[in-house]
Amino acid sequence: MTSGAELMGSGSGLRGSKLAVAGLWIYPIFVAAWLLGSWGGEGVTNIVASYNPLLAQLAAIAVVLRLLTTKAATGYRRLAWYFVLAALVSDFLASSAWAYLALLDNSYYGTWVDALYVLYYPLFATGCVFLFKEQGGSFRRRRIWLDSATFALGLGTALWVLIFGPAAKAAGHTDASVIATFGYSAGNTITMVAAALLFMQVMHWKSERPTMLLLASAACTLVTDVWWVIAQIKGTYVLGALIDVGYCVNSAFIASAALLEYSRVRALDAEPNNEGNVYSFLPVFAVLMAILLLFGEQVGTHGFESTVLLAVVAAGAGLVVARQMSVRHDVLRLNRALATRQTEARLTELVRRSSDLIVVINVDGELAYVSPAAENVLGLPPEELQHTPALAMLGPDNEGRLQSFLRELEAGNLGSADLDVELKTPGGERRYLQISGSDHRMSSAIAGLTLTIRDVTEHKRLEEQLRALAFYDPLTLLANRSLFSDRVHHAVDRIADGLTPAVLFIDLDNFKNINDGLGHSAGDKLLCACAQRIVQGTRAADTVARLGGDEFAVLIDHTTGADAVQAVASHVLKALTMPIDIEGRQLHVTASIGICLAGPQTTTEHLLRNADAAMYRAKALGKGQAVLFEAEMATAARRRLLIEQELAAAVERKELFVHYQPIVDLKSAHLVGIEALMRWQHPTRGVVMPAEFIPISEETGQIVPMSQWILRQACFDAANLKRAIHHGEGLRLSVNISGRYLQHKSIVEDITAALRDSGLDSDSLVLEVTESLLLQESPELERRLAELKSLGVRLALDDFGTGYSSLAYLHRFPLDVLKIDRSFIQQLSGGPDEKVKDASALARAILSLAEALGLDTVAEGIEIESQREALLKLGCQTGQGFTFGRPMPLGELLTCHAARRREVLAENMTGPVEFTATGRFRRPTA
Numbered sequence: 001m002t003s004g005a006e007l008m009g010s011g012s013g014l015r016g017s018k019l020a021v022a023g024l025w026i027y028p029i030f031v032a033a034w035l036l037g038s039w040g041g042e043g044v045t046n047i048v049a050s051y052n053p054l055l056a057q058l059a060a061i062a063v064v065l066r067l068l069t070t071k072a073a074t075g076y077r078r079l080a081w082y083f084v085l086a087a088l089v090s091d092f093l094a095s096s097a098w099a100y101l102a103l104l105d106n107s108y109y110g111t112w113v114d115a116l117y118v119l120y121y122p123l124f125a126t127g128c129v130f131l132f133k134e135q136g137g138s139f140r141r142r143r144i145w146l147d148s149a150t151f152a153l154g155l156g157t158a159l160w161v162l163i164f165g166p167a168a169k170a171a172g173h174t175d176a177s178v179i180a181t182f183g184y185s186a187g188n189t190i191t192m193v194a195a196a197l198l199f200m201q202v203m204h205w206k207s208e209r210p211t212m213l214l215l216a217s218a219a220c221t222l223v224t225d226v227w228w229v230i231a232q233i234k235g236t237y238v239l240g241a242l243i244d245v246g247y248c249v250n251s252a253f254i255a256s257a258a259l260l261e262y263s264r265v266r267a268l269d270a271e272p273n274n275e276g277n278v279y280s281f282l283p284v285f286a287v288l289m290a291i292l293l294l295f296g297e298q299v300g301t302h303g304f305e306s307t308v309l310l311a312v313v314a315a316g317a318g319l320v321v322a323r324q325m326s327v328r329h330d331v332l333r334l335n336r337a338l339a340t341r342q343t344e345a346r347l348t349e350l351v352r353r354s355s356d357l358i359v360v361i362n363v364d365g366e367l368a369y370v371s372p373a374a375e376n377v378l379g380l381p382p383e384e385l386q387h388t389p390a391l392a393m394l395g396p397d398n399e400g401r402l403q404s405f406l407r408e409l410e411a412g413n414l415g416s417a418d419l420d421v422e423l424k425t426p427g428g429e430r431r432y433l434q435i436s437g438s439d440h441r442m443s444s445a446i447a448g449l450t451l452t453i454r455d456v457t458e459h460k461r462l463e464e465q466l467r468a469l470a471f472y473d474p475l476t477l478l479a480n481r482s483l484f485s486d487r488v489h490h491a492v493d494r495i496a497d498g499l500t501p502a503v504l505f506i507d508l509d510n511f512k513n514i515n516d517g518l519g520h521s522a523g524d525k526l527l528c529a530c531a532q533r534i535v536q537g538t539r540a541a542d543t544v545a546r547l548g549g550d551e552f553a554v555l556i557d558h559t560t561g562a563d564a565v566q567a568v569a570s571h572v573l574k575a576l577t578m579p580i581d582i583e584g585r586q587l588h589v590t591a592s593i594g595i596c597l598a599g600p601q602t603t604t605e606h607l608l609r610n611a612d613a614a615m616y617r618a619k620a621l622g623k624g625q626a627v628l629f630e631a632e633m634a635t636a637a638r639r640r641l642l643i644e645q646e647l648a649a650a651v652e653r654k655e656l657f658v659h660y661q662p663i664v665d666l667k668s669a670h671l672v673g674i675e676a677l678m679r680w681q682h683p684t685r686g687v688v689m690p691a692e693f694i695p696i697s698e699e700t701g702q703i704v705p706m707s708q709w710i711l712r713q714a715c716f717d718a719a720n721l722k723r724a725i726h727h728g729e730g731l732r733l734s735v736n737i738s739g740r741y742l743q744h745k746s747i748v749e750d751i752t753a754a755l756r757d758s759g760l761d762s763d764s765l766v767l768e769v770t771e772s773l774l775l776q777e778s779p780e781l782e783r784r785l786a787e788l789k790s791l792g793v794r795l796a797l798d799d800f801g802t803g804y805s806s807l808a809y810l811h812r813f814p815l816d817v818l819k820i821d822r823s824f825i826q827q828l829s830g831g832p833d834e835k836v837k838d839a840s841a842l843a844r845a846i847l848s849l850a851e852a853l854g855l856d857t858v859a860e861g862i863e864i865e866s867q868r869e870a871l872l873k874l875g876c877q878t879g880q881g882f883t884f885g886r887p888m889p890l891g892e893l894l895t896c897h898a899a900r901r902r903e904v905l906a907e908n909m910t911g912p913v914e915f916t917a918t919g920r921f922r923r924p925t926a
Contacts, residue, residue: 025256027056028248052244054099056251057092063255064088072262076134080127081261084214084254087123090116095247114180121187124218128194131211135201184229188222195219213257220250357453360446361390361406368448377433377455379425394423394433402435409437409449420456432460473546475524476531484545484553489604491557502565503607504554505594505615506534506572509623511550512698513739514587522582529580530589537572553611562597562628569593569626577624590624592616597629616640644696646682651705655681658713659887662898663734663858663880665920666872670905671898672919673732673766674721675880676714677887678706698740707741708750715758715765717890722764725899727906730915734766734796742769743780748787755791762792766817766917770798782812789814794917796858800846810853816917818850820876822861829866844874851875856917878918 064085067073073081094116101113195218198211224246231243357377360369367390370382378385378393390406391399398421405419419435434454440446471483479487491501508530515523527550534552535544543555554572559565572593579586594615598607614629621627650656656678663673680688697703718733725731741747755762767788789795796817797810820843827839843859850857859871862881871879885896893899905921906913914922 025252027052027059028245028252053095053247053251054092056248057088057095060251060255060258061085061088061092063258067258067261070262076130077261080130080134081258083123083127083130084258087120087127088251088254090119090123091247094120114183118180118183118187120221121191124221125191125194128191128198128214128218131214132194132198132201135198135208135211181229184225188225191218192222210257210260213253213260217250217253217257220246220253224250355455357455359385359390359393359451359453360440361449361451362447363441365390367393377431377453378423379427379429394421398423405435405437406449409439410441412439431455431457476528476546478531478535478552479543479545481545481547484543484547484555485604485608487543487557488555488607491555492598492602492604492607495598495600495602499558500561500598501607502556502559502595502597503611504556504565504569504572504626505596505608505611506552506554507592507615507619508550508576509590509592509619511589514589515550518582518585522585525582526580526587526589529582530576530591533575533578533580534572537575538568542568553608559597562595565595565597566626566628569595573624573626592618592623593626594618595626595628640696643688643693644700647680647693647697647700647702650680651702651709653683655683656706656709657681658710658717658890660714660717660890660893661880661887662885662893662896663732663878663918664884664898664901666859666862666868666877666879668901668905669884669898670901670921671725671731671893671896672878672902672916673734674718674893675734675768676710676717676736678710698738701740703738704741704744707738708746711735711750712754712758715754715760718764719758719760721890721893722760724894726903728902730764730913730919730921732764732766732794732917732919733760734768736768736798739770742784747784748791751788751793752791755793763794765793766796767793768796768798768819771800785813799860810849810855815853815855817856817858818846819858819860820846822881825859825861825867825871825879825881826863828870829864840870840874843871843876847875858918878920 064081068078068081068085094113097113097116101111195215199215224243227246228243355373355376356371357373358369358371359367359374362368366387367385368387370385372382374380374382374385385393391403394402401419401421419437421433421435423431423433425431432455434456435451436454437449437451440450441448471480472478473480488501488503491499495501511523511526514526518526527546530550531544531546531552534554538544538554539556541557543557545553545555547553554568556565556568573591576589576591579588581587592615594611594613594617596607596611596614610629610633613633614627617630617633618625618627627633657680659677659679660674661677662671663675664670665672678690678694680690680693682688694703697706714733714735718731722728722731737747751765751767754760755765785795794816795814796819797815798819799821800818824839824843824846827835828843829836847857857876857878859867859876859879860881862868862871862879862883864883867881868879868883884898888896909921916922
C-alpha cells in the first residue's frame, strides 16, 4: 500500500517533470535564436552549437528516470522505457565526446564517437519492439518477418542510394567515415522498421499518445540525420547551423512521451491487436519505393549500382510473393479451422438443444453418446444411459423390436421406415416414441449407428382427440351424427341377411325453455343426464347418439318387429320422465320419439328421414309419446321443410298480415282492447294459421324479424283505431312476445321506435309473455323486463296455469295482467258436475290470487254464454273468445258489436273516467 509521503513525493516529482518538459520545448527556440543571431561572437556560438543537445538530453534522461522509479509502466512497457533510457544515455555520451572533438580540431566524423551514436538506433528500436509486443504483436507469424524484411530492404535501399551512399562517396572520406555512414543508414532503417511495426499495431491512437510521441521522435531523428548528411554532401555544414536544433527537439519528444506515460489510460474496450492494422501495405510500399528509385531519372546509376538495384527489386518482389503465399496459406488454414469450429459448435448446440433424443450405438452395441434430451424423452439422465447396452434403453417389452430394427439398419434394408414404440417411463408415465436411424459406422467421427428418438406422445393424444371429435359428441360422449349415420349405413346393408334395423329419433320437449330459464350450463348438465337415461333405457348392442342440440337417436341393429321397438321406446320415455336433479332443482323431462323400421328397399337416408318425420308427428300429437312412422308423415315432413324454407322470405315479400281479436268487459260486452294475431297469406296455399308456422319460426330464429314486423304494424293500427272510434282513449293493444325475441338485444329499441313513430301511448301497449319464460332465474331477463316496464308499457302473463306455476315469479316480475288459459274456461260448462266444480275452484283461486297481487285478469277462449256467466259469478270482469268476436281485420273492428257498445257506454258516462290495465272504464278513486 502506498503511503501518503510516497504520494506527495510522486506528486512533486511529476510537477518537476512537467517543468522540465516545458523547458525542453522552449529550449530549442532559444538555441535557434542564439545560433541565428550569433550572440557573443563566433566562439560562443560554436560552444552553444556543440553543447546545446547535452542539456536537452540530460533533461530527457531525468524525466525518463523519474518515470521508471514509479509503477506507471509495467511489463513490456517498462522494458521498452529502459531501452529508451539506454538509447538516451548512449546519445548523451556520444554528444559529449562529439562536442569536445568538434571544438578541439573539428575532427569528429569516422571516429569511435560514431559507434556511440550508431548504438542509439538499435537500443531505441528495441524499445519500439517491446512496445509492439505490449500492443499484442508477435513475431511467430511468417508474415511479420516477411513484411519487416521487405520494408527494410526498400527503405534501406532508398536511404543508401539517395542519401547516405552519396555521402560515403564524397571526397575526403576515409574508410572509417564510410563505415560510419553505412551505420547511420542501417540504424535509421532499423529504427524506422521497428517504428512502422509499432505504428501499424496501435489501434487506439488517442489512448496511446506516449507511443505516438516516441514514433515522432524516431521520425525527427531520421529527418535530422538526413538533413545533416545532405549538408555534409554539399559541404555547407558548419558549427552553429540550425540542424543541431533537431536533436534538441528529439529529446523534447522523448521527455513528453515519458511525462504522458504517467497518466496514460487505455481504452476500456481496448484488446490486444493480434493482426495489426495495415501490415499488408508495408511490403507494397517498400517495393514501390525500390521501383521508383530504379526508374527515377535522378538516380542516374550505372553498372554495378544498377545491378544492385535490380537485385534489390527482384528480392523485394520475391519477398512480396512469398509474403502473399504465406498470407493465403494462413487465411485458408484459418478459414478451414474457423469453419470447422463453427460447424462443430453449431451442431453441438443444435444437438444439445434439440427436443429429440440422439444416441450413437458403437460396434459393441453400447450407447457411446446420449444427448441431454434423454431426461425428457426416456425419463432418465444421459449419464445413467452412457455405456449401457442399447437394447435395454427402451425396456424389456421393446427389446426384441429394437433388435430387429437395428439388424435391418445394419443390413441397409430400412429405407425411410421408422419404428414406433410405446414406453413406460420410470415415473410411470406412458409415452409414444418414433425412432429413425442411420448407419454411420464408416464415419471416423461417429463410428456407429445413430438413432433419433422423437417423443410423439402429444401427437398421439391429439390424434385420439381428433378421432373422438370426429366420431363422438364432446358433451355427452355418445356417438355423433357422422358415426351414427355410418353405423346405420352398415345396418341397412345387412337387411339382405334377414336383419331388420330400426331407428328412434328422440327430441326433448320444451328443452329450449329449460335451457333459457336455467342457463346453458344447467342445460348441458340436463343433456348429459338425459343421455345417460337413454343409454339405460336401451340394450347394450344398440347405438345411442346425440345428433345435436336436444336431439338424440338410437339404432337398434336387429329387431323382431314393431312391438319390440315400441318396447325400447317405452323404456326410454319411462327413464326420461323420472325427476332429474340439476343444481338443486327437480326437473321433469318428456320427449317425443319417432320410430322407423327398415324395409327391403329402405336406404340410410330414407330411414333417418322417416324417423325424423315420425318424431315431428309425435310432437304435433301432444308430445311425450312415441309414434311409429306412417307413409303420410313423410308428406307432412316435406310440407314442414317447405314452410321452413318459404318462411324466410315471407316478411320481405310482405305475405304476413294481422288480425285482431276483441277483448271485452264481460258485464257490458264493450270493447276494452284488442289482441294482435299474426297470419300468413301464402301465394299458393292461402292463409296459413299460426299453429303451423309459429313453432317453426321459433326453431329457425325467423320469429325475431316477424315479431319486429307485427309489433310495429300493430302499434300503427292501434293508434289509428283509437282515433277512429268515438271515445277510443284507453283501448289496449296486446302483442305476444316470444322468448327468443325477448332475449334479443334490440327489443327495447324496437318498441321505443314503434311507439314513437306510431304515436301510440306507451300505457296502451300490453306485451304478453308465456309462463315458461318467467321460470328463468336470470338477472338478464329481470333487467330486460324492467327496461320494458320503464317505457310505460304493461306486461301480461299469457296462458297462466298451464306451465310450471309458481307464486315466486308473480312477485319477482312487474306484471299487470294474468290471462287465464282456455283449458280452464272450457271446463266451466258442460261435462260432469265434479269437473265443472273443480274448474270453478281453480278459476276462483286464480282470480283471488290476481286480486291479492293487484293484477287484472283476462279469461281466454270464451265460446258460449254460460262460460261468460260463470266467470262473472267468479268475479272475472274481462275476457275474449268467439262469443265476442273472432280475429278480424282492422276495418271490421270499427263496426263490430263490442266497438258500438263502447261508444254507447262512453256517451252515457258523466264525470271523470279512468281505465284499468285491461282498458275497462272505472271511476277515479278518491
